[in-house]
Amino acid sequence: MSLDLILPALVAEVFRARYDGIDIEPTPPRAGILPPQARPAIRLRGRGQANARGGVLVSRLLVVTFSDSAPLALSPLDLVDDVSGFVLPELMTALPGVELKLRQHRATRVQSGGGLSVAVHHWSASASLAG
Numbered sequence: 195m196s197l198d199l200i201l202p203a204l205v206a207e208v209f210r211a212r213y214d215g216i217d218i219e220p221t222p223p224r225a226g227i228l229p230p231q232a233r234p235a236i237r238l239r240g241r242g243q244a245n246a247r248g249g250v251l252v253s254r255l256l257v258v259t260f261s262d263s264a265p266l267a268l269s270p271l272d273l274v275d276d277v278s279g280f281v282l283p284e285l286m287t288a289l290p291g292v293e294l295k296l297r298q299h300r301a302t303r304v305q306s307g308g309g310l311s312v313a314v315h316h317w318s319a320s321a322s323l324a325g
Contacts, residue, residue, distance in 0.1 A: 197244035198223040201253045201319045204294055209236055209272060211285040216266075227258050229310060235260045236268070241316070250322045254299055257315040265304045265311040270296035295320045 202220035209218045217235040221227055227237045244253035259266035263286045273281050274296055281294040300316035 196223070197246060197251065198253070200251060201244060201321060202240055202255060204247055204289060204292065204321055205255060205257075205296065205317075205319055206236075207288045207295075208281055208285045208294065209238075211288060212273060227256075229260050229312070230240040233260050233262050233310075234266050236266070240261040252318070252320045254318045255315075255316055255319050259313045259315070261311045262309060262312075263311065265306065265313040267302055267304065267313050268315055270298055270317055273291050291324050293322050293324050 195315065199220065199222065206218050206220045206323045209216070212237070217230055219235075219237055221237050221239040223240045225239060227239065230237070237260075239256050241254040241256045244251060246252075257268060259268060273285060275282060279295045279297065281296060286294065297318050298315070299318045303314045305312045305314075
Protein backbone atom coordinates (compact mmCIF):
# COMPACT_ATOMS: atom_id res chain seq x y z
CA MET A 195 0.00 0.00 0.00
CA SER A 196 1.28 3.45 -0.90
CA LEU A 197 2.10 5.81 1.98
CA ASP A 198 -0.42 8.28 0.48
CA LEU A 199 -3.27 5.81 1.12
CA ILE A 200 -2.51 4.89 4.75
CA LEU A 201 -3.57 8.01 6.67
CA PRO A 202 -6.85 8.56 4.76
CA ALA A 203 -7.75 4.91 5.47
CA LEU A 204 -6.90 5.28 9.19
CA VAL A 205 -8.89 8.50 9.54
CA ALA A 206 -11.83 6.90 7.70
CA GLU A 207 -11.92 4.23 10.42
CA VAL A 208 -12.04 6.94 13.10
CA PHE A 209 -14.90 8.67 11.24
CA ARG A 210 -16.80 5.36 11.01
CA ALA A 211 -16.48 4.96 14.78
CA ARG A 212 -17.72 8.51 15.41
CA TYR A 213 -20.30 9.22 12.69
CA ASP A 214 -22.95 6.52 12.39
CA GLY A 215 -25.09 6.43 9.25
CA ILE A 216 -22.69 8.43 7.06
CA ASP A 217 -21.15 7.05 3.85
CA ILE A 218 -17.38 7.33 4.50
CA GLU A 219 -14.72 6.42 1.95
CA PRO A 220 -11.05 7.26 1.41
CA THR A 221 -10.12 8.04 -2.20
CA PRO A 222 -6.81 7.58 -4.01
CA PRO A 223 -4.40 10.53 -4.17
CA ARG A 224 -5.06 13.01 -6.97
CA ALA A 225 -8.41 11.33 -7.71
CA GLY A 226 -11.40 13.55 -8.33
CA ILE A 227 -13.98 13.74 -5.57
CA LEU A 228 -17.47 13.78 -7.04
CA PRO A 229 -20.73 14.13 -5.08
CA PRO A 230 -21.81 10.61 -4.04
CA GLN A 231 -25.33 9.30 -4.57
CA ALA A 232 -25.87 8.56 -0.87
CA ARG A 233 -25.69 11.53 1.49
CA PRO A 234 -24.56 12.54 4.02
CA ALA A 235 -21.10 11.43 2.96
CA ILE A 236 -17.44 12.04 3.75
CA ARG A 237 -14.59 11.55 1.29
CA LEU A 238 -10.91 11.74 2.29
CA ARG A 239 -7.70 11.82 0.35
CA GLY A 240 -4.09 12.70 0.99
CA ARG A 241 -2.80 16.07 -0.23
CA GLY A 242 0.75 15.85 -1.42
CA GLN A 243 3.34 13.33 -0.43
CA ALA A 244 2.95 11.41 2.81
CA ASN A 245 6.18 11.52 4.77
CA ALA A 246 7.62 8.94 7.19
CA ARG A 247 10.21 10.19 9.68
CA GLY A 248 11.36 8.57 12.88
CA GLY A 249 8.55 6.02 12.83
CA VAL A 250 5.85 8.68 12.36
CA LEU A 251 3.79 8.93 9.16
CA VAL A 252 2.66 12.51 8.44
CA SER A 253 0.39 13.88 5.72
CA ARG A 254 -2.07 16.62 4.94
CA LEU A 255 -5.62 15.49 4.24
CA LEU A 256 -8.45 16.85 2.17
CA VAL A 257 -11.74 15.96 3.87
CA VAL A 258 -14.88 16.74 1.85
CA THR A 259 -18.37 16.38 3.30
CA PHE A 260 -21.60 16.24 1.31
CA SER A 261 -25.10 16.85 2.67
CA ASP A 262 -28.54 17.54 1.25
CA SER A 263 -29.31 20.24 3.82
CA ALA A 264 -27.07 22.03 6.31
CA PRO A 265 -23.33 21.59 5.78
CA LEU A 266 -21.74 18.70 7.62
CA ALA A 267 -18.91 20.64 9.25
CA LEU A 268 -16.31 18.51 11.00
CA SER A 269 -13.67 19.49 13.50
CA PRO A 270 -10.68 17.47 14.65
CA LEU A 271 -11.35 18.92 18.12
CA ASP A 272 -14.42 16.62 18.34
CA LEU A 273 -12.16 13.60 17.80
CA VAL A 274 -9.05 14.27 19.88
CA ASP A 275 -8.02 14.59 23.51
CA ASP A 276 -7.68 18.27 24.44
CA VAL A 277 -4.33 17.78 26.17
CA SER A 278 -2.45 15.20 24.09
CA GLY A 279 -3.97 15.82 20.65
CA PHE A 280 -4.32 12.05 20.14
CA VAL A 281 -7.57 10.66 18.76
CA LEU A 282 -9.83 9.53 21.60
CA PRO A 283 -9.31 5.86 22.60
CA GLU A 284 -12.97 4.95 22.05
CA LEU A 285 -12.60 5.96 18.39
CA MET A 286 -9.45 3.86 17.93
CA THR A 287 -10.89 0.40 18.70
CA ALA A 288 -10.59 -0.64 15.02
CA LEU A 289 -6.92 0.46 15.04
CA PRO A 290 -5.21 -1.30 17.98
CA GLY A 291 -1.59 -0.31 18.49
CA VAL A 292 -1.82 2.92 16.47
CA GLU A 293 -1.57 6.45 17.85
CA LEU A 294 -3.20 9.03 15.61
CA LYS A 295 -3.17 12.83 15.84
CA LEU A 296 -5.39 15.20 13.85
CA ARG A 297 -5.43 18.96 13.53
CA GLN A 298 -7.02 21.52 11.26
CA HIS A 299 -4.55 22.93 8.77
CA ARG A 300 -6.71 25.60 7.13
CA ALA A 301 -10.20 27.05 7.63
CA THR A 302 -13.19 25.09 6.36
CA ARG A 303 -14.82 26.31 3.15
CA VAL A 304 -18.57 25.73 2.73
CA GLN A 305 -20.49 25.83 -0.56
CA SER A 306 -24.25 25.41 -0.84
CA GLY A 307 -26.57 25.44 -3.79
CA GLY A 308 -29.06 23.34 -5.68
CA GLY A 309 -29.96 21.36 -2.56
CA LEU A 310 -26.37 20.23 -1.98
CA SER A 311 -24.03 21.48 0.74
CA VAL A 312 -20.32 20.76 0.48
CA ALA A 313 -17.72 21.52 3.16
CA VAL A 314 -14.03 21.30 2.32
CA HIS A 315 -11.67 20.72 5.26
CA HIS A 316 -7.88 20.81 5.21
CA TRP A 317 -6.39 18.73 8.02
CA SER A 318 -3.01 17.35 9.02
CA ALA A 319 -2.65 13.84 10.39
CA SER A 320 0.16 11.82 11.91
CA ALA A 321 0.26 8.16 12.92
CA SER A 322 2.72 5.99 14.77
CA LEU A 323 2.73 2.67 16.55
CA ALA A 324 1.86 2.99 20.22
CA GLY A 325 5.01 2.77 22.23
